[in-house]
Amino acid sequence: MKIAVIGAGAMGGAMAEGFVHSGRFLPSDITVSAPHESTLERFAALGIRTTTDNRHAAEGADVVIVAVKPWLVENVISGIKPMLDYSTQTVVSVAAGVSGDRLTAMLAKEDGSRPETFIAIPNIAISVGCSMTFIVAVNGDATATENIEDMFNSVGSSLIVDEHLLGAGTALASCGIAYAMRYVRAASEGGVELGFKAGAARDIVLQTVKGAVALLQANGNHPEAEIDKVTTPGGLTIRGLNEMERAGFTNAVIRGLVGSK
Ligand SMILES: NC(=O)C1=CN([C@@H]2O[C@H](COP(=O)(O)OP(=O)(O)OC[C@H]3O[C@@H](n4cnc5c(N)ncnc54)[C@H](O)[C@@H]3O)[C@@H](O)[C@H]2O)C=CC1
Numbered sequence: 001m002k003i004a005v006i007g008a009g010a011m012g013g014a015m016a017e018g019f020v021h022s023g024r025f026l027p028s029d030i031t032v033s034a035p036h037e038s039t040l041e042r043f044a045a046l047g048i049r050t051t052t053d054n055r056h057a058a059e060g061a062d063v064v065i066v067a068v069k070p071w072l073v074e075n076v077i078s079g080i081k082p083m084l085d086y087s088t089q090t091v092v093s094v095a096a097g098v099s100g101d102r103l104t105a106m107l108a109k110e111d112g113s114r115p116e117t118f119i120a121i122p123n124i125a126i127s128v129g130c131s132m133t134f135i136v137a138v139n140g141d142a143t144a145t146e147n148i149e150d151m152f153n154s155v156g157s158s159l160i161v162d163e164h165l166l167g168a169g170t171a172l173a174s175c176g177i178a179y180a181m182r183y184v185r186a187a188s189e190g191g192v193e194l195g196f197k198a199g200a201a202r203d204i205v206l207q208t209v210k211g212a213v214a215l216l217q218a219n220g221n222h223p224e225a226e227i228d229k230v231t232t233p234g235g236l237t238i239r240g241l242n243e244m245e246r247a248g249f250t251n252a253v254i255r256g257l258v259g260s261k
């Protein structure tokens with residue numbers, strides 16, 4: 001499968017790296033485009049094809065991924081639309097907040113034809129094969145949907161959702177990875193106050209979070225069931241948890257998620 005990634009910023013770049021590192025795609029099957037050569041050098045070093053011409057990138061690709069800022073999507077699509085072959089090429093937009101209806105309108109040709117069209121919202125961990133990606137089949141038959149699902153499953157997990165859940169998924173996973181990292185930062189700073197050097201505190205927190213994720217994934221328990229095993233009655237953990245809740249921990253997380261939807 002040949003993939004064109006238009007826009008080589010934080011997300012487009014992470015996707016291109018993830019696809020290559022997945023081993024599922026040859027670097028030469030991926031083309032990345034960006035307005036400036038300097039942005040493209042690190043992709044060329046991985047053996048990825050690069051170009052400053054979006055039309056050139058899209059030419060011959062089975063899947064064209066539009067990974068520019070939401071307000072640039074229309075311009076990019078109108079630039080590549082004349083040479084897209086809707087009988088063979090699938091278009092995927094990763095732009096947050098650009099609806100399926102808007103994409104359909106942008107992509108429609110004068111003869112009324114439209115391509116297999118998807119919205120996919122990954123998170124930045126796609127670069128290391130650990131994305132949580134939400135996929136909306138805006139106009140996708142079963143085969144095309146399976147292909148897009150397979151593509152994103154090669155770089156993490158994916159979930160097909162109705163479009164009305166996309167904002168929630170974006171908040172929880174795509175924005176959510178930043179929130180998880182903010183916990184890591186906060187806990188690391190706490191570790192320094194408790195006496196560890198910054199690097200050691202960070203490593204300790206990362207291993208601790210990794211352990212929490214591994215445990216919950218292995219046994220499928222509700223987090224509170226595992227928390228119960230840690231909180232000795234009258235012990236240390238419950239004092240810490242109660243201090244965190246007094247400072248609004250759970251409320252702050254929920255407010256952040258709802259605020260970013
Ligand atoms: N950063 C993230 O974690 C996530 C981002 N997204 C979506 O991904 C899209 C891109 O976001 P980021 O990568 O964060 O932004 P970014 O600003 O890092 O990257 C956008 C890239 O597009 C390039 N670009 C601008 N005009 C272009 C054009 N005409 N042709 C080709 N490339 C062009 C820019 O040079 C830039 O490198 C957005 O629509 C965003 O909503 C979705 C999920 C997560």
Ligand SMILES: O=C(O)[C@@H]1CCC=N1
Pocket residue numbers: 096170174175
């Ligand atoms: O903050 C944003 O708007 C983008 C979409 C999800 C993650 N980053």
